[in-house]
């Protein structure tokens with residue numbers, strides 16, 4: 001029988017795979033466009049969240065959130081984390097923001113939540129508001145940075161530059177809050193190279209977590225008009241999957257999770273997507289690519305052209321290992337791996353054995 005040389009562990013994949021699950025369930029409170037001074041060209045928060053701005057007065061929304069929290073408690077579920085999404089929380093009119101923070105105070109006092117997070121723009125922050133948020137029980141501020149590249153920010157008419165985005169990251173970190181950075185691969189001006197540089201910059205800026213939202217052309221947006229005029233083309237699916245896989249691996253190497261890839265599949269979203277790399281299993285497809293990319297680069301570096309004898313992967317990979325509709329099978333076969341020599345183990349390590 002030929003000898004088999006085991007690689008003890010894949011160095012770039014020494015952490016648990018996939019990242020640990022989020023510890024606390026999130027109850028979202030969508031405030032579409034609230035606090036937004038402009039409509040960004042790619043954004044359709046009403047469609048993305050399934051809530052129209054007209055019905056988005058904070059009172060009704062907070063009532064619904066309160067009912068959801070009470071229902072959780074009635075079912076004996078543990079305190080959740082509240083999340084204010086869909087607008088620019090730090091730029092809400094003061095009375096609305098305070099209404100939200102009073103709601104938070106009550107929910108905290110009743111033990112219904114353990115804290116809250118919010119999303120906002122990088123140019124709508126200062127020390128005093130961050131201090132107020134922290135004192136009110138905020139734990140995470142998610143910044144809709146989209147890109148740190150000045151050219152891309154100009155092309156997307158975001159209204160701030162990369163230096164402002166970096167300053168905002170530093171402000172959040174300095175305030176003692178955890179930092180989330182949302183990136184928009186495929187936004188006008190964002191190539192795969194720009195996106196990977198954005199991931200690296202976000203990690204350097206101290207992001208505790210990332211979100212990747214590949215840019216889609218949604219009905220009723222400025223981007224839809226550019227797309228119809230032939231002035232914008234979204235990324236294709238292959239570029240998107242490969243780029244997000246590389247971005248995911250960069251985040252993994254820095255021990256930071258990517259907590260979302262792709263927009264949540266709201267019923268109202270499907271009919272509004274005019275173009276762009278949308279797929280209901282986008283995150284799983286990216287994870288499959290990331291795994292393949294990591295093993296492939298390890299094999300190229302360590303194997304000297306030898307094929308794999310067998311591979312052990314954590315059971316958690318089982319759902320996406322071969323890709324959506326087994327799309328990754330041919331690529332795994334090029335490495336010498338197929339259903340006959342891949343097995344799943346209960347621990348978190350990937351192990352690759354090479355043919356002599």
Ligand code: SF4
Pocket residue numbers: 033036038039040043044045086087088121144
């Ligand atoms: S991207 Fe953010 S700031 Fe721009 S319109 Fe949408 S929610 Fe408002």
